[in-house]
Amino acid sequence: MSEITPDVAEDYSQIVVDTPPSSADDSSKLAGQTIEQTEKSNGEEAATAPAVKVLFPRLGGNAAASASGNAVSWGSTLKSGSSVNSVSSLSHGKNGRASSPGSAKPLRSRNIQEVFSLDLDAQYQITKTEFSSIVQSVKQKYDVSVESTLSKTSRTFLISGSSDKIGLAKRELVKKLTKPVNVTFEVPSKTRSAIIGSGGKTIRAISDAAGVKIVVPKEVDEGTYDSDLEDYSVTISLHGDAESVLVAKSKILDVVKEETKNAKIVLPVEDSKLVPFIDLESVEIPADVKAQLFTNNDPAEIALNGPRDNVKLAKVKVINYLNELGLKIVVKKEKVPFKFHPLVKPSELNEKFHVEVQAPSISGDDQFVFIGSSDNVNEAIVYAKNSSKFHTVESLEISKAHGKNVKHAKNLILYFQKYNVLDQITEDFPQVQVVLPKVESIPALESVSITLISNNDAADAIKTVRKQIVALVNELSPEQTLTISDLDYHLFHKDIKQILVSTESDVPFIQLGDCFPGNDDILLITKINEDDFKPSDDELKVKLESVNQQLEPIRKKQSLLASNVVSLAKKEQDELLGESKVTLNLINEAVSHAGAHALIKLSTPSVNQITIRGDDHGCKIASAAVKSIVENSSTESKITFQVPTNVVSRLIGPKGANLQQIREKFDVQTFIPQDSKDENTDVTLTGLQYNLDQAKTYILAEAKKWSDIITKELIVPMKYHRTLSGPQGTYRIRLENKYSVFIRFPKDSELVTIRGPSRGVKAAYDELKALLDFEIENGHKELLKVPVDYVTRVIGKSGETINDIKAEYGVELNFLDKTDSEKAKEAGEVELEITGSRSSIKEAANKVKSIIDQASNFETVTLEDIDSKYYSDIIGRSGSQLKEIISKAGGDEIRNKRVNIPDASSEDKVITIFGPSDFVKKVVKQIKGVVSGLENSITEELNIPQEKFGALIGPAGSVRRELETEFKVRIHVPNKNSSDEKVTVSGSPANIESCKKKIEKEIIRDSFDLEIAVPAKYHSYVSNSGLIFQTLRNEFSIDVSHGNLTRTAQSLSRANYKVPENVAGGENESSNVLIQSVTETEAKVDTIPWRLTYSPIDLSDVLGEDYKKDEESKDQVLEKASKLIEDRIAEAKLVNTEGFVWSKDAKKFNSIVGPNGRNIREIRNATKTVIHVPRKSDKVNNVIYVLGSEEGVKKAAELICKRLK
Known part of the structure; x- marks a missing residue:
């Protein structure tokens, strides 16, 4: 029998929690509120107790005063309609002391008071003396004052004393004065674990808070099985005072409701042929039920998730749908x-x-x-x-070629498929489909054919394709191939491939083992250069052998392996070691288990022989096994051995499953008597002797392990099953493999079982339990009511807001109802369920509440008294002014805001601002401030040269926009072609003056570190088509500008040359070079200013302070840059020649440029020339232009021509 180690939670399967019962007045919510909290027995502050505690006057009115200073009478002056609710409306300070409505400051007494009532029906019948004795004992024991008053139906108590004693005193009074009651009710058995909680945490909290005894039975009620819910019921018993029992029952039912609100049903699709045709969208199921089809499972499954009742309805509809679909689907076979x-x-x-x-x-x-x-x-x-x-289909039998060499034809098919040899033909004739035989069918083919298919109107194309394939097959003679068969594919296929890949471009190869398991052949095929004559057969043989020789290292490695050949008839090989037999697998497992390697090849090297190859140890194990099989080849051998009787049941397994597995694994017959009364039981096995020995070893090892097998159960609520099991059971599988156990998550029970060796079970249990505790700790829930009007605000655009809350606080947020439901419309609000840890829930709830508070504070303001001529100024250039207004008003952090300013020409003359009140007020104030400033503004003209207009405007208007924003002015810059050449600035006098200073000092002033005058006729060479500017920027952090001659400089930098007409070569020439003297052209200006500005990038934050110490000074950098430019000017003076290199194939120009321009850069540096390689889009795109000295141009042309070859 198996040993069962119970879970900690199992102690609570029969839970009995006994706490003194109490009762409370039905007319008051006070008792319920008090019971709902666990009483603190270790002297915590009274402020943590939720019971109403007030500074109440003592009976008689002579010891305390009301908040207003008037005496308060007690007893007969209490109105019949009064209740404890009137007391509970008083507010409390942080320290639990009541604050009086008429007093500015709370009283500082350390004592507090509490009032509660007990029904007379719930109390024991005792005498006044007994009652007084009980009250007196409580007063003395807890050092409190107890007073009471009696009405027709209840007795009201007032307890005064220190905060840590009042709760205990009340508990003592309730316990001694009231009578307990018993209540029973049924709940689904699946909810037991949730009611009990981890380690009894939940049930203990309910019991302690309500003060009742709770019994949760382990056994289910007979006859209560619900087939729809797939569950039984259990009866829970509560014992305590009436009110506390009701509170406890309510809390338990809340847990049950939460656990059973949703359900999941999985329907297997038994008929696999229906799966492709299932369309769940066509099934009319409730909208709140999610239906999913999982086709990867076997069989396929349909999962239904949603509210329990709706899921059951959906299940019926889906079953009916599948039945109807099954009647429609047919299967037909057609030849x-x-x-x-x-x-x-x-x-x-x-x-x-x-x-x-x-x-x-x-x-x-x-x-x-x-x-x-x-x-x-x-x-x-x-x-x-x-x-x-409508198609023409032709079959081309290529095995007729080369003397009907079928084997060669099969090799050609493999070659065509691996290297897509026929792709060029199919691209030239897309109307013809070329179909090759499938690889898996090739070994069985008696003839090899290629199928050609086309439309009937493309018959001529088929003929052409046929001719080209025939020509190709004829060209690929058997002499161009070599088959290598002496290398073991299984052991060395990766090494072989690595060697042959290096020569693949010249000698393609095919490892037949890639296509056909067990085939060691390697096919080598030589390519023939189309531009050369076909080599002789001997030359082809030499080429193939040279590649074959590269495999010699592998042959040497193979020769070092141990090898053994055993003789066994082919028939017996197939019977004992064939693919359908398990013996070969057993031998391989034995070799692998020993950490060795061996390969057993049947019918090798001859039909009646077996070759065994591998390392020494593996070869010995496999050879011994095969020799044992050869010597004892009978399948009727028998062995008998004994196993402990107490493991026989496990050996057999449920319905003989384990025994059947052993029979299949070892291909043996088993006999085990099941009525043995001895300590040991005989096990008899029949089969091949080698298999029997392996089976015996396995069974004895398992029996030893089974003697230590235990089963442990863990109560896991159904909602945590998927989480603990992991996606597709990954967590479960990891634990099973790690601890050699079996873990079962039942679909209809909360008892997760862990079975295996005791040590592994304990470790797996602990790990699983820790994960469950973590999930429970982070699975708390709280409901928050959200007004319907603000639901969209909580969700945000495309769910952005609610997703941010989830990510920030690590919680799950789920609206339990839709805003358009009847319930939501009636209540005006929906419930938001927040799931997570307690602290995370609190933070997330506060965040949601802040969003609601902010949304409820929104308002809309309109401005109708703003002149439309100011609209453009309020908006600003490209909206810059309006963006600044919104930003200053705090709008950057507000998502739902709106400032609408109509067009000046629009009939609508109203500005609308929408958003939080504070935001709206700030925007209105700023807009009025802008208008006020514009009404008092002036306009002033600035004398700025036209060439400085661009600097004033800046890239995409950025400089002007920054000035307007910074100084609150409007700047008008006329077009260069405009007769009005004055720049105007509008705004307040002070702002205009500040703006003018910045324009004059920082923007239009020439600012550079060094200027070099470069002769205009040398500018093109010095700039090197703009490459020198990249060098100065990248290597020296220097920017170059040319003042008001920028356009002229850019024009000179471009490669302006005319290609001679006679540069092109003849038909038989692939390239041509033309060199001639340079004709000087007059420039419009004498020199071009090169203004150098040093703009270093500070990388010290990235590279460290050491980098900053090693950085060159500004003067050093400028000196190096200046020398580079002057050296180029000196080289330019020697320029007297230009060259033109023509190429028949312009595609080869890529080799001239090289990766990242490396090749052309090397040629430029070596020859000190300017080289321009045309783009594909250029009018003349097949001529390279070279400029430099005569010697440099000739050398550059020579280097270019070499690369073109």
């Missing part, structure tokens, strides 16, 4: 001649007729399977047949 197989296109038929088509998977099979509705299947078959009438 299709082999040559027409390519014309049957499953994807096309599925798209047109919604029919699944399965092509034959076995060589020689010509039957296609059509699955779908009867009409659709018939139409699909007719369509497939008709399509063959």
Whole structure:
């Protein structure tokens, strides 16, 4: 029998929590509020207790005063309609002391008071003396004052004393004065674990807070099984005072409601042919039920999730739908001649007729399977047949070539497929489809054919394709191939491939083991250069052998392996070690278990021999096993051994499952008597001797392990099953593999079982329990009511706000109802469920409340007294002014805001501002401030040269926009072609003056570090088509400008040259060079100013302070840059020649440029020339231009021509 180690939670399967019962007045909510909190027995502050505690006057009115200073009478002056609710409305300070409505400051007494009532029906019948004795004992024991008053139906008590004693005193009074009651009710058995909680935490909290005894039975109630809920019921018993029992019951039912509100039902789709046709959207199921089809499972499954009642309804509808669908779907088989197989296109038929088509998977099979509705299947078959009438299909038997060499033809098919040899033909003739035999069918082919398919109107194209394939096959003679068979594919295929890849461009190769398991052949094929004569057969042989020789290192490695050959008839090989037999797998497992390697090859090197190859240890193990099989080849051998009787049941397994597994694993017959009364039981095995020995070893090892097998149970609420199991069971599988145990998560029970060796079970249990505790700790829930009007604000645009809250606080947020539901419309609010840890829930709830508070504070203000001429100024250039207004008003942090300013020409003359009140007020104030400033503004003209207009405007108007924003002015810059050449600034006098100073000092002033005058005629060479500017920027952090001659400089930098007409070579020439003297052209100006500005980038934050210490000074950098430019000017003076290099194939220019321009940069540096490589889009794009000295141009042309070859 198996040992069962109970879970900690199992102690609470029969829970009995006994706490003194109490009662409370039905007319007051005070008792319920008090019971709902766990009483603090360790002297915590009274402020943490939720019971109403007030500074109440003593009976008689002579010891205390009311908040207003008037005496308060007690007893007969209490109105009949009064209740404790009137007391509970008083507010409390942070320290639990009541604050009087008429007093500015709370009283500072350390004592507090509490009032409560007990029904007379709930109390014991005792005498006044006994009652006084009880009250007196409580007063003395807890040092409190107790007073009471009696009415017709209840007795009201007033307890005064220190905060840590009042609760205890009240508990003592309730316990001694009231009578307990018993209440029973039923709940689903699946909810027991949730009611009990982790380690009894939940049930203990309910019991302590309510002060009742709670009994949760372990056994379910007979006859209570609900097939829809797939669960039994259990009866929970409560014992305590009436009010506390009701509170406890309510709390338990809340837990039950939470646990059972949703359900999941999984329906298996037993008929696999229905799966492709299932359309769950067509099934009318409730909107709040989510239906998903999982096709990866076997069988496929339909999962239904949602409210329990709706899920059950959806289940019925889905079952009916599947039954109806099963009646519609038919399966038909249709024979299709082999040559027409390519014309049957499953994807096309599925798209047109919604029919699944399965092509034959076995060589020689010509039957296609059509699955779908009867009409659709018939139409699909007719369509497939008709399509063959519009196509021409020809079969080209390439195995007739080269003396009907079928083996060579098969090799060619593999070559064509691996290297896509026929792609060029199919690209040239797209109307012809070329179909090669499938790789898996090649070994069984007696002849090899290629199928050609085209439309009937493309018959000529088929003939052309046929001729080209025939020519290609004829060219690839058997002499161009070499088959290598002496290397073991299984052991060395990776090494072989690594070597042959290096010569693949010249000698392609195919490892047949990639296509056909167990095949060691390697096929080498030589390519023949089309631009050269075909080599002789001997030359081809030498080329192939040279590649073969590269495999010699592998042959040497193979020769070092141990090898053994055992003789065994082919028939016996197939019977004992064939693919369908388990013996070969057992031998391989034995070798692997020993950490060795060995390969067993049947019918090698001859039909009646077996080759064993591997390392020494592996070869010895495998050879011994094979020799044992050869010597004892009978399958009727028997062995008997004993196992402990107490493990026989596990050995057999449920319904013999384990025993059947052993039979299949070892291919043996077993006999185990089940009525043995001895300590040990005989086990008899029949089969091949080697298999028997392996089975015996396995069974004895398992028996030893089973003797230590235990089962442990963990109560896991159903809602945590998926989390603990992990996606697709990954967490469960990890634990099972890690601890060698079996973990079962039942679909209809909360008891998760862990079974295996005791040590592994304990470790897996602890890890699983820790994960469960974590999930429970972070699975608290709280409901927050959100007004319907603010739900969209909480969700945010595209869920952005609610997703941010989830991510920031690590909680789950879920609205339990839709805003358009009847319940939400009636209540005006919906419930938001927040799930997470207690602290996270509190923070997330505060965040949601702040969003609601902010949303409720929104308002809309309109401005109708603003002149429309000021609208553009309020908006600003590109909206800059309005953006600044919104930003200053705090609008950057407000998502839902709006400032609408109509067009000046619009009939609508109202500015509308919407948002939080504070934001709206600030925006209105700023807009009025802008208008006020504009009404008092002036306009002043500035004398700025036209060439400085660009600097004033800046890139995309950025400089002007910054000035307008900074100084609150409007700047008008006229067009350069305008007769009005004055820049105007509008605004207040002070702002205009500040703006003018900044323009004059920082913007239009020439600012550079060094100026070099470069002769205009040398500018093109010095700039090197703009490359020198990149060098100065990248290597020296220097920017170059040219003042008001920027356009002239840019024009001179471009490669302006005219290509001679006679530069092109002849028809038989691939390139040509033309060199001539340079003709000087007059420039419009004498010199171009090169203004250098040093703008270093501070990388010390990235590279450290050491980098900053090693950085060169500004003067040093400028000196180096100046020398570079002057050296270029000196080189430019030697320029007297230009060259033109023409190429027949302009695509080769890429080799001139090289990766990242490396090649052309090397040529430029070596020859001190300017080289321009044309773009594809240039008018003349096949001529490279070279400029420099005569010697440099010739050398550059020579280098370019070499690379073009």
